[in-house]
Amino acid sequence: MGQLIDGHWTPAWYDTGASGGAFVRDTARFRNWITPDGSPGPSGSGGFAAESGRYHLYVSYACPWAHRTLIFRALKGLGDHIGVSVVHPDMLDDGWTFATDFPGTTGDRLFGLPFLRDIYTRAVPDISGRVTVPVLWDRAQGTIVSNESSEIIRMFNSAFDGLTGNRADFRPEALRDGIEAMNARIYPAVNNGVYRAGFATTQAAYDEAVHLLFDTLDWLDAHLGRHRYLLGDRVTEADWRLFTTLVRFDPVYHLHFKCNRRRLIDYPDLWAYTRELYQWPGVRETVRLDHIVRHYHFSHDTINPHRIVPINPLIDFDAPHGRG
Known part of the structure; x- marks a missing residue:
């Protein structure tokens, strides 16, 4: 997993010894909001107006938090307005990387950088903390808008409606x-x-x-x-x-x-x-089981030290659901 300390990378796993063996998730560092007119949102600073082509989303197909944002990008018709870069599923000593030797990875489509941590230090050179996905980048201000998925999906739910005409509301x-x-x-x-x-x-x-x-x-x-x-x-x-x-x-x-x-x-x-x-409609395309299975089993060597990736059951997500 690793983390940045004063802008310098250190490959360190979570310290569960300090919490009685329990896993404690870090809080997100960037909490700004995109709004229709750029006015401030519930937290952070203003100045992030909803504009086509201005924002770029960094994700992992493996990560459930990043997956939320991909789903809302699809449901709200934002594919032509918000670009995406997909990291490699292996998260090892360098954390998330932009290596492209796995199907579905894209590299860093904005800057051609090698590591996701480079996006964080590009925003704040002396930043300290975990380097996580998703990351929503503002090309105009050259900084991170947000790395909090629960808030990014709420931005996607409504901030761009005037631009796209998509009025689907998942938070009425x-x-x-x-x-x-x-x-x-x-x-x-x-x-x-x-x-x-x-x-x-x-x-x-x-x-x-x-x-x-x-x-x-x-x-x-x-x-x-x-x-x-x-x-x-x-x-x-x-x-x-x-x-x-x-x-x-x-x-x-x-x-x-x-x-x-x-x-x-x-x-x-x-x-x-x-x-x-x-x-x-649009959701199955956001599900990459090859990334999901590879990431968890190969990256977590504290759980799977030999990095053996199992064959897994055959699951038919396309079988009739009978709920409509």
């Missing part, structure tokens, strides 16, 4: 309280819960995370047996945030992160719901 006013409540329940238990289980270095930390994870998956399966989507009959931000974890569950989290009480396909309603979202 009437459902915002429900979306916030659903996110607050699902994020620590499921989205981050699989990591808390997989990166735990004590039995107690693992047990706490994995039991909460499966209690929540059990609840979600029952809930989706009664409702088409998390908030009823309308797909929202909360569904897409959950989807990026579910689509990785059987290929990666079940085996690699020891989340193996049940598979996703053992949950009839969760599995059908995942297939429906996968089949949503």
Whole structure:
């Protein structure tokens, strides 16, 4: 994983010894917002107006947080307005790199730099912290707008509507309280819960995370047996945030992160719901299982020291879902 300290790279993994064996995720450093007219958003500075061709997105197909932003870029018709660079799935001593010897990688399409950390130091030369995806870059100001995926998807949801004419709204006013409540329940238990289980270095930390994870998956399966989507009959931000974890569950989290009480396909309603979202127009193109499987099994040598990549089950995400 590694991190920058005063602008200098050091290959250091998370220190779970300081947290009783529990994995603690770092907070995002850049929290500015793109708005229709460039006025300040809920955090950070203003001056980031929604303009075609101005912004560039750095992602990994493997990362569920970056995957959220690719989904919203597709759903909101932003492909012609926001460019994308895709990092290599192997995240080793140099962190995320722009090597191009794996299908689907692009290199750094803006600057031709070798490492994602170079994008961070281009914005702030003496920066300290983890180098994560996604990164939303502003070509006009020459800096990072945001590296917080939950906020980037909200920018994509509405900031560019006047430019694209795409009025699809995945965070409607009437459902915002429900979306916030659903996110607050699902994020620590499921989205981050699989990591808390997989990166735990004590039995107690693992047990706490994995039991909460499966209690929540059990609840979600029952809930989706009664409702088409998390908030009823309308797909929202909360569904897409959950989807990026579910689509990785059987290929990666079940085996690699020891989340193996049940598979996703053992949950009839969760599995059908995942297939429906996968089949949503524009979404399947954002799912690269080759990147996902390679990244987790090859990059995490503390979990898989021999870097053996398993063959994995054959999963048919295109099978009829029966939910419409």
